[in-house]
Amino acid sequence: MQATHSDGSAALFSGYNLAAYDEMFGPGRSPRPHYAPLYDRLNDLGPGEIEHRHKVADLTMRNQGITFTVYGRDQGVERIIPFDPIPRLVSAQEWDGIERGLKQRVRALNLFIRDIYHNRSILKDRVVPAELIFGASGYRRDCMGLRVPKDIYIHVSGIDLIRDAGGEYLVLEDNCRTPSGVSYVLKNRQVMKQVFPFLFEQYNVRPVDDYTDKLLSVLRYIAPDGCDDPTVVVLTPGMYNSAYYEHSFIARQMGVDLVEGRDLVYDRGQIFRRTTRGLERVDVVYRRLDDDFLDPLAFRPDSILGVSGLMGAYRAGNIGLANSLGTGVADDKGIYPFVPDIIKYYLGEEPILNNVETFRPLIPSHRRHILENLESLVVKAVDASGGYGMLIGPASTKAQREEFRRKIEDNPRGYIAQPTIQLSRHPTFVDGRLDGRHVDLRPFVLYGEDVFVLPGGLTRVALPEGSLVVNSSQGGGTKDTWVLHHAGGRA
Amino acid sequence: MLSRVAESLYWMGRYTERAENVARLLDIGLFIELDAELGAGEGFSPVEIALTILACRDAFPMDLGAPSRDAVLRFLTFDRSNAQSILSMIARARENARGAQEAIGVDVWSEVNRLYLFLGGTRAQKRFVRSPSGLFTSIKNSCLLLDGMIQNTLPRDEVYHFLELGRHLERLDVLCRILRAKCPILTQAVDGAEAAMQLVRWTSLLRSCSAHGPFLRSERERIEPEGVLRFLVLDSEFPRSIRYSAARCQASLQEITGGDEDYGCEAERILGRLESDLRYLDVAEIFDRGLLRFLDSLQVTCHRVGDEIQRSFFLI
Numbered sequence: 001m002q003a004t005h006s007d008g009s010a011a012l013f014s015g016y017n018l019a020a021y022d023e024m025f026g027p028g029r030s031p032r033p034h035y036a037p038l039y040d041r042l043n044d045l046g047p048g049e050i051e052h053r054h055k056v057a058d059l060t061m062r063n064q065g066i067t068f069t070v071y072g073r074d075q076g077v078e079r080i081i082p083f084d085p086i087p088r089l090v091s092a093q094e095w096d097g098i099e100r101g102l103k104q105r106v107r108a109l110n111l112f113i114r115d116i117y118h119n120r121s122i123l124k125d126r127v128v129p130a131e132l133i134f135g136a137s138g139y140r141r142d143c144m145g146l147r148v149p150k151d152i153y154i155h156v157s158g159i160d161l162i163r164d165a166g167g168e169y170l171v172l173e174d175n176c177r178t179p180s181g182v183s184y185v186l187k188n189r190q191v192m193k194q195v196f197p198f199l200f201e202q203y204n205v206r207p208v209d210d211y212t213d214k215l216l217s218v219l220r221y222i223a224p225d226g227c228d229d230p231t232v233v234v235l236t237p238g239m240y241n242s243a244y245y246e247h248s249f250i251a252r253q254m255g256v257d258l259v260e261g262r263d264l265v266y267d268r269g270q271i272f273r274r275t276t277r278g279l280e281r282v283d284v285v286y287r288r289l290d291d292d293f294l295d296p297l298a299f300r301p302d303s304i305l306g307v308s309g310l311m312g313a314y315r316a317g318n319i320g321l322a323n324s325l326g327t328g329v330a331d332d333k334g335i336y337p338f339v340p341d342i343i344k345y346y347l348g349e350e351p352i353l354n355n356v357e358t359f360r361p362l363i364p365s366h367r368r369h370i371l372e373n374l375e376s377l378v379v380k381a382v383d384a385s386g387g388y389g390m391l392i393g394p395a396s397t398k399a400q401r402e403e404f405r406r407k408i409e410d411n412p413r414g415y416i417a418q419p420t421i422q423l424s425r426h427p428t429f430v431d432g433r434l435d436g437r438h439v440d441l442r443p444f445v446l447y448g449e450d451v452f453v454l455p456g457g458l459t460r461v462a463l464p465e466g467s468l469v470v471n472s473s474q475g476g477g478t479k480d481t482w483v484l485h486h487a488g489g490r491a
Numbered sequence: 492m493l494s495r496v497a498e499s500l501y502w503m504g505r506y507t508e509r510a511e512n513v514a515r516l517l518d519i520g521l522f523i524e525l526d527a528e529l530g531a532g533e534g535f536s537p538v539e540i541a542l543t544i545l546a547c548r549d550a551f552p553m554d555l556g557a558p559s560r561d562a563v564l565r566f567l568t569f570d571r572s573n574a575q576s577i578l579s580m581i582a583r584a585r586e587n588a589r590g591a592q593e594a595i596g597v598d599v600w601s602e603v604n605r606l607y608l609f610l611g612g613t614r615a616q617k618r619f620v621r622s623p624s625g626l627f628t629s630i631k632n633s634c635l636l637l638d639g640m641i642q643n644t645l646p647r648d649e650v651y652h653f654l655e656l657g658r659h660l661e662r663l664d665v666l667c668r669i670l671r672a673k674c675p676i677l678t679q680a681v682d683g684a685e686a687a688m689q690l691v692r693w694t695s696l697l698r699s700c701s702a703h704g705p706f707l708r709s710e711r712e713r714i715e716p717e718g719v720l721r722f723l724v725l726d727s728e729f730p731r732s733i734r735y736s737a738a739r740c741q742a743s744l745q746e747i748t749g750g751d752e753d754y755g756c757e758a759e760r761i762l763g764r765l766e767s768d769l770r771y772l773d774v775a776e777i778f779d780r781g782l783l784r785f786l787d788s789l790q791v792t793c794h795r796v797g798d799e800i801q802r803s804f805f806l807i
Contacts, residue, residue, distance in 0.1 A: 063605045064597060065589065239590050252593035263493050274494045274807040276649060276747065 020422035037202040082477035101353030138328015155322035163424035183246035204485035206455040212253035218448030222320035230283035266309025284320040333382035361412035455483040504657025506584035511634035518627035652743040663736035758799035
């Protein structure tokens, strides 16, 4: 470590451990070129100043109510997601690859969904086993033959990326239903600009502000035919949903109404919102509600969150819906191992971003491998998310491994297994100094007239030392993510 | 706009206004109590009377003996189990603001949220222990800041007018309640030393409505019952008078319904009639009719307006 700056530098990075792929430090413990200015600036600031500004950032977020709700206790407790003030940097060159890879992946997944609900040629050609589709919890038989506006299903997606020990970006998970987190991307940037303005000075950081503009264009693009000035709404499950802040933020930034199910009403094939001047027509719904809760007539009859008749209006082609129904079939963990084949099948291209190596208990040789190596693998239930329903082999107890062994033998379709990847690490402010913590990256992709990848994304960081679980429900925090322009100009 | 959001805005307006009024009431009550020893057994103390005004006397835990001043202040400021405490009202204002964030904007929302977090935290407790008046002042200032943001950042559309409607209807309602609770004592015939005490009470009534200075400037006369009542009920320029509040409610309703000459809803009709009544009423007539009867019917009118607003805009 170069401890040449001020007294602060020694303290700030003292005891910094290199492990896994370190985002900031390259070979020889020197900062990678694109991190060098940040490294210098942090040392100039020193721990005291960073600590102080960190508190200001927390207070700002708390006052603005940028919180999520933790369930478990009686009413749910509002918390802010821990915000780490050290930004994560992605060089222009790295980003080019990520961007191309994500566009390719989302286009292919979209074609896949369309095919599944129409011709099913990929099943007939035996590229993907049919029983995986029909057993997937996200598969919706009701969508068979349903035409959706502009043939777009996945209008908004968040694709989780990690970096392995060699620094290669790999896709860990696709989120094609109602991915959250983009409000934190935008808010983190605003707060960073307020609290650490000078860190930006030596960088050309690509802006993220126009996300909601772009989202609104996508939503207007999928309005029913003949609707020139569509009325768009954001549909939320309500104030007690853990992502309510995000729903409200997105509606506010787009300048559209945030509605709950009870604000909407179906009448003769159309959807209306209840206003102070009576019923007014709605053309496009950006829903942040799972398929099952959307329409109690079509799906769960006990849902009080949805709108009775919504599916009827959708079928009749009278509203646009983002994301479309039944997209869960594309981000099912059972389908995930086939995504590289899906890309080849529909686009005739090699995948630009690779998957993490994945074993499937349905294949006898894989099952043997899994059961013999439980202590070194990560096992995931295919229909769980948010870091629940997982076995992290190296951190597991014998009893937990036995439990998963039984589960896998009983229900081989229900699980996949992957080698435990030491996610890349990033300097993170903990206890008054910087230390390496594991991170992932969730970039957001919009699909409308074009496919757009927001230059940035949500960097999630596992705050407990050594932890590999970045989910906010399990002690994860977030960082601002800076995608840099190519040197010498704005791309 | 969405009925649900309109309803949230209306209640946000009402709860912040009520919270501000309670802070004002307690602040002045305490000020008077510290200044002069009021005769016990004769009505309620200026602090305690707030329990009557807010109709929460029954909710006060009497098992601890006669209510101490500190217990009453805390009950009306911090007690979450008391729906009429300042904290409870700010909590409800905040819940409503939270459901209408996209309408009010980030600054207004942050200020309500900040006030709520402050009141629920230890800093507010410490400030109360140091000086209750200091805490009430910061609550009042916070509410005024909120109103300043609303006045200076929101366009004059439905969002603004539902907030204003709630605020002014609540202002009218609270003043009615205050007068109703205090008038039986204030209008007692007194003599000697009690007369001086009565003057203090009338002054404190004016103060609890921020009306003391404006009254002195406008009436240019002594503080006596008819003048004070004329000012608080019938004055057309003082922004906390009943007539002024009724006119503001009516104006906001008119903007919401878009009605020009005809009234657009029942609430508008009732308010229009109230406003014209107050416009041509003489204070002597109020006393002739009977002050308490007059105040009671005002209260009934106020409730009817609230019910009609509910029916016309929120139950779509």
